[in-house]
Amino acid sequence: MFGFTNDQIYRYSRHIILPDVGGVGQKKLLRAKVLLVGAGGLGSPAAMYLAAAGVGALGIVEFDTVDLSNLQRQLLHRTQDVGRPKIDSAQDTINALNPDVKVVKHPVVLDSTNVMDIIADYDVIVNGTDNFPTRYLVNDACVFAGKPLVDGSIFMFEGQATVYDAAHGGPCYRCLFPTPPPPGEVPSCQEAGVLGVLPGIIGSIQAIETIKLILGKGDSLKGRLLLFDALAMEFREMRIQKNPDCPVCGDHPTLTTLIDYEQFCGAPFPSNPLKQALKEKETVEVASSR
Amino acid sequence: MSRWNPIIIPAPSDLSADETFDLKGEVCPYTFVKSKLALEMMESGQILQVIVDNAESATNVPQSLTNEGNAVLGCEQINATDWMITVRKK
Numbered sequence: 041m042f043g044f045t046n047d048q049i050y051r052y053s054r055h056i057i058l059p060d061v062g063g064v065g066q067k068k069l070l071r072a073k074v075l076l077v078g079a080g081g082l083g084s085p086a087a088m089y090l091a092a093a094g095v096g097a098l099g100i101v102e103f104d105t106v107d108l109s110n111l112q113r114q115l116l117h118r119t120q121d122v123g124r125p126k127i128d129s130a131q132d133t134i135n136a137l138n139p140d141v142k143v144v145k146h147p148v149v150l151d152s153t154n155v156m157d158i159i160a161d162y163d164v165i166v167n168g169t170d171n172f173p174t175r176y177l178v179n180d181a182c183v184f185a186g187k188p189l190v191d192g193s194i195f196m197f198e199g200q201a202t203v204y205d206a207a208h209g210g211p212c213y214r215c216l217f218p219t220p221p222p223p224g225e226v227p228s229c230q231e232a233g234v235l236g237v238l239p240g241i242i243g244s245i246q247a248i249e250t251i252k253l254i255l256g257k258g259d260s261l262k263g264r265l266l267l268f269d270a271l272a273m274e275f276r277e278m279r280i281q282k283n284p285d286c287p288v289c290g291d292h293p294t295l296t297t298l299i300d301y302e303q304f305c306g307a308p309f310p311s312n313p314l315k316q317a318l319k320e321k322e323t324v325e326v327a328s329s330r
Numbered sequence: 331m332s333r334w335n336p337i338i339i340p341a342p343s344d345l346s347a348d349e350t351f352d353l354k355g356e357v358c359p360y361t362f363v364k365s366k367l368a369l370e371m372m373e374s375g376q377i378l379q380v381i382v383d384n385a386e387s388a389t390n391v392p393q394s395l396t397n398e399g400n401a402v403l404g405c406e407q408i409n410a411t412d413w414m415i416t417v418r419k420k
Contacts, residue, residue, distance in 0.1 A: 042367035053363045059398060063367045 043067060048140065052094055060257045066094065070140065072254045075099040075162040077150065077178055079130040081239030082168030082192045082246060084116040089247035090166075091134040091141045095254070098134060099144040099162055102127045113236035150174055152298035155181040164250050167191045168243065172220045173301035179204060179213035180298055183289045188262075189213075190249045192242040197235050197270040199242035202280065203249050203261040206289035210262035215283035215290075220301055235270055242268065336388035341404025341416045347379040348372060354383040354412065361387035362394045369400065369419045377403070379416050388413035 041049065042063060048070075055061045055069075072095050076083045079102040090098060104126050106117045114126075121129035131143040146158050155177055159165055165187050169175050175193075182189040186207035193200050206212040245266065252258045265278040287295045351368050353361050361382050368378055382388055392402040395417050404416035 041364070042371055044367070049363060049367065050360065053359060056363050056366060057359060057394075063370045 048094070051138075051140075055093070061255060065255045065257070068254055068256075069094045069251065070096045072164070073097040073099065073162045074250055074254075075101065075146075075159055075165045076168055077101045077165065077174065078168035078170065079114075079116055079126045080104070080110065080168060080170060081113045081194060081234065081236075082243040083130075083166070084114045085240050085243035086166050086168060086192075086247045086250070087116060087130060087134060088137060089244060090250060091138045093247070093251055094138060094140050095250075096140070097142045097144055097162075099146055099158070100127055100130055101146040101148065101150055101158065102130065103147055103149050113234065113239050115240070150177055152177065152300050155298065156185060159185055159187055162187065164253050165189045166246050166250055168246070172226070175213065176220055176301060177298060180288050180295065183207075183212050183214075184298075188253055190246045190253070190261075192239075192246045194234055194238045194242055196232055197238065199238050199268045199270075200265055201242050201245045201249070201261060201268075202265045203253070205260075205262050206282070208262070209282065211280050211282045212286060212289045214288045214295075215286045216265070216280055218283075218287055223302060238268075238270055241270070332385050334385035334389040336385055336405055336407075336413060337392065338407070339392070339402060339405045341406060341414070345377060345403065345416060347416065348376040350379045350381070352381050353387070354381060356382070356387070357384060358386050358390050359394075362391045365391055365395060365415070365417070366398070369395075369417070372419050374419055376419050377416060378419065379414055381408070382413050382415065383411045385413075388415065391415055392417070 052066045055066050056063050074090055074095050076087050076098060079100050087098060106121045106124050106126050106129055108122050110117060111119060116130045116133045117126060127145045127147050131145060134141055134143050148154055159181055165182055167178055167189055179189060183206045188203060188205040191202050191204055204210060204212045249261055252260055263280055265280050267276045284291045287293060349368060349372060353364055356364060365380050372378060382391060388405060392405050392415055396402050399420040401418040403418055406414050408414045
């Protein structure tokens with residue numbers, strides 16, 4: 041009926057009622073293909089809301105297995121899944137939530153040899169990675185492929201989200217942070233800790249931005265970095281602009297091939313380097329806008 | 331007395347509908363959802379008639395269709411249980 045099954049009309053009725061979605065928008069969602077890089081803290085809420093929304097194909101890149109310490113925040117996985125590949129428990133959770141969604145499994149570690157082939161099939165890439173090498177690799181690959189990248193990151197009680205879309209005039213990750221920090225300078229969640237609910241907020245924002253991109257509705261976070269501080273319970277926003285000197289999406293790019301950076305493991309824990317980096321960035325931003 | 335009081339709008343007698351859907355057995359909000367989906371399949375200016383069998387739908391569907399910019403041309407009780415809603419797509 042009207043291009044939907046009766047069950048789909050009921051399942052998606054609260055979307056169809058929305059003037060900015062309707063049956064037309066819901067069909068766009070059902071035809072959309074979204075790639076989630078990581079099925080962890082950010083990937084979990086993003087995957088579950090995108091699946092519930094009826095996104096037609098959800099690709100998942102994930103090579104890790106479920107650890108007991110993941111369950112404090114990674115809602116795709118359950119206690120009985122400990123020891124299983126995350127990609128399998130993610131698939132089970134998504135299939136149980138919505139059989140309309142086709143889960144495409146990519147049980148690999150992303151690197152310069154496979155990333156372009158994997159992202160080629162997808163409309164939107166959602167970044168839920170927890171490390172810098174993958175973050176830079178996915179950014180560069182999305183710039184080269186002209187794909188929008190819905191980015192999120194979390195650290196202790198703070199999170200960020202934005203949309204990188206260099207193909208449509210927006211900045212990319214390297215416009216903000218041209219090169220990775222030296223190995224050992226930035227701690228991982230494993231070392232610094234993270235509030236379990238935090239990825240729920242940021243990953244859900246990533247799901248919203250993804251849905252807006254698919255629908256072509258609203259104002260995306262392109263050119264805006266949303267900062268969330270859970271302790272202060274405060275959202276702030278930073279304007280971010282395309283950097284003409286960006287090594288990958290600038291006027292005269294110097295990086296034209298993908299780079300496999302070394303892993304940043306075993307880092308000692310310095311005092312809040314992310315905040316410091318952002319403060320420096322903000323100063324530059326304020327200075328340049330005057 | 332029902333809390334639902336459909337606003338009666340006599341449909342012009344010379345109207346001919348482009349599409350008619352029997353939505354009896356459906357309740358809110360699905361009567362509206364299916365009316366909206368039916369309109370999405372039609373051209374601007376075309377006329378849709380839907381039949382519903384409850385006063386709640388006969389009250390809410392015309393309101394929701396109007397909110398989305400369509401012109402409700404008629405809402406009439408056609409027998410003991412059923413209502414006919416006539417709408418022109420925006």
